[in-house]
Amino acid sequence: MPLSKEKVLAQANAMCKNTLMETLEIEVIDYGDDFLVARMPVNSRVHQPDGVLHGGATAALAESVGSFASHIFIDTEQFFVRGIEISANHVKSIREGFVYAKATFVHKGRTTQLLDIKVTDEANNLISVCKLSTISLPKQR
Numbered sequence: 030m031p032l033s034k035e036k037v038l039a040q041a042n043a044m045c046k047n048t049l050m051e052t053l054e055i056e057v058i059d060y061g062d063d064f065l066v067a068r069m070p071v072n073s074r075v076h077q078p079d080g081v082l083h084g085g086a087t088a089a090l091a092e093s094v095g096s097f098a099s100h101i102f103i104d105t106e107q108f109f110v111r112g113i114e115i116s117a118n119h120v121k122s123i124r125e126g127f128v129y130a131k132a133t134f135v136h137k138g139r140t141t142q143l144l145d146i147k148v149t150d151e152a153n154n155l156i157s158v159c160k161l162s163t164i165s166l167p168k169q170r
Contacts, residue, residue, distance in 0.1 A: 034060070041097055050093050053086060057097055064133045065098035071123050081122040087148055087157045088117045094130040095144040095161035102137065103165050113141075114162040121156050128156055140165055 032040070041057040044050075053075060059066040067090065069075070075086035092112045099110040129149050136143040146159040 037101065041101070049089060053089060053093075055090055055093050057094075058129075060098070060101060063137070064131055065094055065101065066129060066131045067094045067097065068127045068129045070127055071125050076124075081124055082128065082156070084117060084119050084157075087119060087128070088115060088159065090128065090130045091115065091117060091132075091146040091148060091157070091159035092161055094132040095146055095159075096163055098132040098134070098144060099142045099163040099165065102134075102142075107168060108165040109168055110142075110163050110165055112161055113164050115159060117157050117159040119157045121150075121154060123150050123156055126151050130159075132161070135160075 037060065038057055045055065053069055055067050055069045057065065057067045069090045071082050075083055077083045092115050096110050096112050103110060130146055132144045132146045134142060135145050142163045142165070144161045144163070146161060147155060148157040148159065149155055
């Protein structure tokens, strides 16, 4: 019997304990057949010295969301996911509030996956456009 959406989200967020995702306060908030959404607070912990969201924090959010999306859609008993390439174009800055990252699959292969990740603010203004490639590797027995 498949897990409920609430249980999948709870498990995804529980996986964040003692990781970069917990440090950045990234929370997975929604997913569907071909997407996953997470949010991250924008505050002084993720600012550049001039008080705007650091591009590295945005890239970490994007890679986390894309990797989670790939993780949810593979057989986690047999495989694990790793990011293998990420690119990010930052088009707008933000000083406070939340940013939301939505990862959607461009390609969902057995071995490699390609995801488009849009990072927006609370008013749905585009902050960054990211692309992530992931790979599903077999677990060692």
